[in-house]
Amino acid sequence: MPIEMKQVNFLYQAGTPMEVHVLTDVNLKIEKGEFIGIIGHTGSGKSTLIQHLNGLLRASSGQVLMDGEDIFADGYDRRKLRGRVGLVFQYPEHQLFETDVLTDVCFGPKNQGFSKEEAEKKARAALDMVGLPESFYQRSPFELSGGQKRRVAIAGVLAMEPDYLILDEPTAGLDPGGRDEILGVLKDLHKKQGIAVILVSHSMEDVAQTVERIIVVQNGHIAYDAPPREVFRHYKELESYGLSAPQVTYIAHALREKGIPVDPDVTTVEEAKQSILHALSGKGGSVC
Amino acid sequence: MLKEMTLGQYYPVDSFLHGLDPRTKLASTMLYIISLFLANDFRGYLLAFLFLILCVKASNVPAKYILKGMKPILFLMMLTVVLNLFLTGGEPVLFRWYFIRITAPGARLAVFMALRLIFLITGSSLMTYTTTPTALTDGMEKGLGFLRVFRVPVHExxxxxxxxxxxxxxxxxxxxxxxxxxxxxxxxxxxxxxxxxxxxxxxxxxxxxxxxxxxxxxxxxxxxxRCYHGGEGRTKMFPLKYHRCDYIAYAFVFLYMAIIIVLCFVK
Structure with missing residues (x-):
């Protein structure tokens, strides 16, 4: 049950002098259960891209298919689609509006037509998934910390029980602790619930250690669509896009230039450590 | 939803009108509005129309864009026309059907009202199409600066x-x-x-x-x-200054006003 984008183009303010061609011929296929990172520089079109996946933006030309059905066809139930493809916007805590946490999370399932009891059950399950204990349920969402608010907002989308969860910059503006919390929650969701997670970010470090596949968006085009280690091989091109590979990639390449045969495709600190230790022992400890 | 509203939104192109001092445009718009209420026959409205066409041409804003911006006020215009058309009394009666009647003064008033509204809105939105909001408030601050004598907090x-x-x-x-x-x-x-x-x-x-x-x-x-403390002693990065094109524009507007006034009193 994949989501597919076929030759999608999107023009912003078409027909005025402010017209901008945001997406150009985007082709993409996302399978259920994947863990994807979408990276691109600010203004590269990545936020526009993801809003096509749940029908919030309408492609100027091209098709978006959900399980083979055109989501922009007349009579297609796009509200139901939004329950299946959950989208968490940037700074999602800005969309909270209810007087207490539990009611706010209930908003999604209630819109789907569930009764109060069922909605509450789903809300509790969602809050549990993001790791917020029951003591939070009756508190006002506005008195929570930034990381907690964000978890409430993510739970608000999770309560609709989506098959796909798309998050636009979910770690923006959080301290390292809050960032790790959110990334941990996402990993869990993918592993335990089998939800396909699509993570939009411009931080390579976030993406490198979590996702299985990276889509690089540049100027409304898809520049790369491959597993992390393959994408990071192009670290020089990534730099010209205003992006960067993880720091360990640079270290690995620098070490190779010095003649130490480390694996240049390492993407995480752990892999780098193993590779460096291996290379050093292979040299018989002649270095240091 | 809100983004689709073109009425009054700055239209970024280069033109004679875009280059004018905001004060010139503000004053001209005021005078134009006054002229619309002075005009009371077809000659006056024709002149107002021609002047407007000239301005639209000089603004480089496509007519299609301006017309699209009129859509939100279409209902208001229809209402005015209908009310004037059916509720104005007088002689001679042109058309009668049960209690509905249309009189010659009613028809005349309805047409004039519609024209007046269209010209008024096009004229004033032409100002905002060609002037950025910042320039507009700058112009107001400088143009109305004399009010400070009466303790009006103009800058604020x-x-x-x-x-x-x-x-x-x-x-x-x-x-x-x-x-x-x-x-x-x-x-x-x-x-x-x-x-x-x-x-x-x-x-x-x-x-x-x-x-x-x-x-x-x-x-x-x-x-x-940044130590903001109101307008006292505050200088501008781009002080407003009249240029040659402003004087030309003023000359045009005054000429137009003169003709309108003459037309208004000379039958």
Whole structure:
């Protein structure tokens, strides 16, 4: 049950002098259960891209298919689609509006037509998934910390029980602790619930250690669509896009230039450590 | 939704009108509006129309764009025309059907009212199409500076206006974003009766108000941090200055006004 984008183009303010061609011929296929990172520089079109996946933006030309059905066809139930493809916007805590946490999370399932009891059950399950204990349920969402608010907002989308969860910059503006919390929650969701997670970010470090596949968006085009280690091989091109590979990639390449045969495709600190230790022992400890 | 409103939104091109001093445009627009209320026969309206066409040509804003911007006020115009057409008394009666009657003065008034409204709105929106909000408030501040003698806080009013204007697109964008976020959570803004729709606005309005207050306090803090203390002794980065084209524009406008006044009194 994949989501597919076929030759999608999107023009912003078409027909005025402010017209901008945001997406150009985007082709993409996302399978259920994947863990994807979408990276691109600010203004590269990545936020526009993801809003096509749940029908919030309408492609100027091209098709978006959900399980083979055109989501922009007349009579297609796009509200139901939004329950299946959950989208968490940037700074999602800005969309909270209810007087207490539990009611706010209930908003999604209630819109789907569930009764109060069922909605509450789903809300509790969602809050549990993001790791917020029951003591939070009756508190006002506005008195929570930034990381907690964000978890409430993510739970608000999770309560609709989506098959796909798309998050636009979910770690923006959080301290390292809050960032790790959110990334941990996402990993869990993918592993335990089998939800396909699509993570939009411009931080390579976030993406490198979590996702299985990276889509690089540049100027409304898809520049790369491959597993992390393959994408990071192009670290020089990534730099010209205003992006960067993880720091360990640079270290690995620098070490190779010095003649130490480390694996240049390492993407995480752990892999780098193993590779460096291996290379050093292979040299018989002649270095240091 | 809000982004589609073209009425009054700055249109970024280069033209004679775009290059004018905002004070020139403000004064000219005022005079043009006065002229519309002075004109009382077809000759006057024809002249007003020709002057408007000239201005549109000199503004480089496509006529299609201007017409599209008129759409929101179409209903108001229709209402005015219908009311004037049917409710004006007098002789001779042109048409009668049961209680409905159309008189010659009624028809005349309806046509003039419609023309007046169209010219008025096109004329004044032409000013905002060709002037950025910042330039507009700058122009107002300088142009109305003489009011300071009467203890009117001109600078403060202008500053408030420019902040308000600056915040309109920001809040519109924010509202759009919040609406999308709530739509992603299954909110429905398109169906249901009046009450259901009004209720559906709550999830947009609450976050929007919160964000407006947050932005306001942030802005106040930022202004404090830069030692803002009102208009006294404050200098401008781009002081307003009249150029040759402004004098040409003024000459044109005064000539037009003179003819309108003459037409108004000479039958």
């Amino acid at each position: 009013i202008a500053m408030m206006m420019s902040i308000a204007l600056r915040f309109i697109p920001i809040l519109a964008e924010e509202a759009d974003k919040i609406q999308k976020a709530q739509m992603a959570r299954g909110a429905n803004f398109e169906e249901g009766g009046v009450i259901a729709r009004a209720k559906a606005m709550v999830p947009i309005l609450v976050p929007l108000f919160i964000s407006a207050f947050r932005r306001a306090t942030d802005l106040a803090m930022a202004m404090e941090a």
